[in-house]
Amino acid sequence: MASIQLRGVEKSFGAANIIKGIDLAIADGEFVALVGPSGCGKSTLLRIISGLESATRGEILLDGRIVNDDSPRDRNVAMVFQSYALYPHMTVAQNMAFNLKLSRKDKQEISRRVEEAARMLDLVDLLERRPGQLSGGQRQRVAMGRAIVRNPSVFLFDEPLSNLDAKLRVQMRGEIKLLHHRVKTTAVYVTHDQIEAMTLADRIVVLNRGVIEQVGTPLELYNKPANLFVAGFIGSPSMNFIDARLKDSASGQKAELADGTQILLPARPFASKSGKITLGMRPENIVVERESGNMAGTVKVSEPTGPQTHLVVEAAGTDMLAIVRADFAARAGDGLRLSFSPNTLHVFDAESGRVL
Numbered sequence: 001m002a003s004i005q006l007r008g009v010e011k012s013f014g015a016a017n018i019i020k021g022i023d024l025a026i027a028d029g030e031f032v033a034l035v036g037p038s039g040c041g042k043s044t045l046l047r048i049i050s051g052l053e054s055a056t057r058g059e060i061l062l063d064g065r066i067v068n069d070d071s072p073r074d075r076n077v078a079m080v081f082q083s084y085a086l087y088p089h090m091t092v093a094q095n096m097a098f099n100l101k102l103s104r105k106d107k108q109e110i111s112r113r114v115e116e117a118a119r120m121l122d123l124v125d126l127l128e129r130r131p132g133q134l135s136g137g138q139r140q141r142v143a144m145g146r147a148i149v150r151n152p153s154v155f156l157f158d159e160p161l162s163n164l165d166a167k168l169r170v171q172m173r174g175e176i177k178l179l180h181h182r183v184k185t186t187a188v189y190v191t192h193d194q195i196e197a198m199t200l201a202d203r204i205v206v207l208n209r210g211v212i213e214q215v216g217t218p219l220e221l222y223n224k225p226a227n228l229f230v231a232g233f234i235g236s237p238s239m240n241f242i243d244a245r246l247k248d249s250a251s252g253q254k255a256e257l258a259d260g261t262q263i264l265l266p267a268r269p270f271a272s273k274s275g276k277i278t279l280g281m282r283p284e285n286i287v288v289e290r291e292s293g294n295m296a297g298t299v300k301v302s303e304p305t306g307p308q309t310h311l312v313v314e315a316a317g318t319d320m321l322a323i324v325r326a327d328f329a330a331r332a333g334d335g336l337r338l339s340f341s342p343n344t345l346h347v348f349d350a351e352s353g354r355v356l
């Protein structure tokens with residue numbers, strides 16, 4: 001096992017500056033998810049940690065030792081990719097043993113490790129099959145087994161579940177979490193799926209255009225997003241945003257919307273140079289009632305999901321998403337009222353996008 005440190009890591013491809021100065025410390029045994037939109041540099045950063053790609057600037061440390069010049073093999077990291085990259089002509093057992101054979105481990109040690117990994121991953125009955133005779137989930141397990149048998153210091157996962165259907169993805173997600181509880185190997189897990197990141201990780205790193213927007217536990221990011229990007233990226237369905245101005249009143253600070261609606265803010269002095277703010281409301285925190293409430297709205301769309309219903313409500317000139325109980329009957333065109341408990345509101349500086 002190993003800790004990971006990145007110090008001022010940058011990466012350019014030609015003139016394109018893709019990774020723009022990353023500083024990050026990952027503790028030994030920690031499970032860290034790296035999330036961000038497609039193209040933001042997640043795979044590049046993972047490949048820099050693995051040694052498949054070199055950094056243009058900065059240092060990569062494993063267990064306190066600078067490894068910039070070490071090959072992937074010398075770093076003792078194991079990668080699991082979205083494309084399982086299994087050898088089609090080899091059996092499951094041979095696929096799992098392949099890297100160990102290359103590193104000239106003795107035969108008994110190899111079969112002991114393969115058996116142990118097969119037991120852990122429920123592959124014992126499949127050891128003699130070839131990849132073509134396996135389901136997608138089973139192939140992903142073999143890819144994981146191939147990483148585990150190497151007993152690496154660090155696991156690096158690059159969107160390992162993206163090729164699986166939704167149900168299998170949830171199941172494999174659970175298995176990866178169990179596996180980490182058991183082996184406790186430091187893991188960096190790349191995904192564009194914030195739910196996957198939230199459910200798996202001890203800490204999440206939100207990456208955007210090659211820079212870190214925020215690092216924190218899943219609930220820290222959900223409850224205290226540092227800026228508009230993180231607020232919009234973490235949480236599903238996404239947070240609603242609405243433009244407003246700060247306004248002082250006898251009962252406390254308020255946000256005044258374009259149509260004059262006033263919304264009471266949490267009891268904490270907010271200051272923004274321009275006075276312009278962006279108010280954030282999570283759909284699950286909006287209180288929807290028929291008669292009373294802060295703000296009038298009209299139902300545009302009602303989407304039942306089973307346990308709850310999502311309502312798109314036109315209010316104060318924008319569309320807001322609110323979640324109501326499944327038994328709340330609402331049809332397009334219905335008039336409603338929305339209210340917001342001050343402590344559930346997120347207040348951002350409209351210009352910088354930073355939380356106030």
Ligand SMILES: Nc1ncnc2c1ncn2[C@@H]1O[C@H](COP(=O)(O)OP(=O)(O)O)[C@@H](O)[C@H]1O
Pocket residue numbers: 013018036037038039040041042043044045
């Ligand atoms: N070898 C390469 N040469 C040139 N550009 C690259 C190379 N690898 C990645 N990029 C570019 O770097 C950016 C980030 O890519 P990547 O790290 O794969 O993003 P992500 O995994 O977050 O989707 C993309 O714009 C991509 O086109």
Ligand SMILES: [Mg+2]
Pocket residue numbers: 042043044
């Ligand atoms: Mg990628």
